Amino acid sequence: MLTKFKKSISEKIISLIENNERNKKNNSWQSFLALENINIHPSFNPKNATIFKGENNLLGHLTIGENVLLREYCNVLVFPNAKLIIGKGVFFNNYCTINCLEKIEIGDDTIFGEGVKLYDHNHLINKGTNFHVEKEKYTKSPIKIGKNCWIGSNVVILKGITIGDNAIIGAGCIIHKSVPANTIVKNNQNLIYESL
CATH class of the missing domain: 1.20.5 (Single alpha-helices involved in coiled-coils or other helix-helix interfaces)
Structure with missing residues (x-):
């Protein structure tokens, strides 16, 4: 009892x-x-504010369309005065990261594999006599990803990139040049096999 x-x-x-x-x-x-700078469709999932980060508790402009889904362990950083626009029907698989210091725009129905990373900035490099990488100064340039794209697992998309509609980016690619619409980008690794 x-x-x-x-x-x-x-x-x-x-x-x-x-x-x-x-x-x-x-x-x-x-x-x-x-918050006045936040425009998220009610269908967004998960409804968890801790996914979104800013700088010094300030967040930039964030727009997320209908039926957008972020799976587990995704992180979204939007600095003050930056803009992140995510269209409808976008899917992010586990462990995706978006670091937006200027502007990132993602078109409707684009899907991201696990571990995709988007960076619209680089740390500023001071090449003077005392060469060093700045910790809190950046060079920035927007990223624009078109509609109906498929971005494979562990892809890294760097600043200043435009990816056209219907593009497919294969797993493991580092995208440092823009990709035209209706294009497939593959990572051509040269694997070397040796006998033990």
Whole structure:
């Protein structure tokens, strides 16, 4: 009898904690949506404000269209005065990262494989007598990805790139030159096999 009572109390405590966490997450999401620079369609999933980061608690302009899905462990950084525009029907698989310091635009129905990374900036390199890479100064140039593209796993897209509609980028590519519409880009690795 005492065991059943303990189990019942435990279940009630766990339920209260879970409800409290769910309410906190929901309140955080609603507060996030209330910001004037945030325009996210109600169908967006997951409804988790912690995915989105800015600089010094300030976030740039963020627009996300209908039926956009980010899977697990995705991170989105939008600096103040930067703009991130994601069209409808866009899908991000696990571990994708978007670092937007100027502008990144993603067209409708584009899909991203696991581990894709988008960077619209580079650290500024000081080539003077005291050569060094700046930690908080950047060169920036927008990224534009067209509609109905398929970006394979572990692709890195660098600043200043335009990818046309219906492009396919194969897994593992580093995109440092623009890609015309209706083009397939493949990573031609030269694998070397040696006997032991």
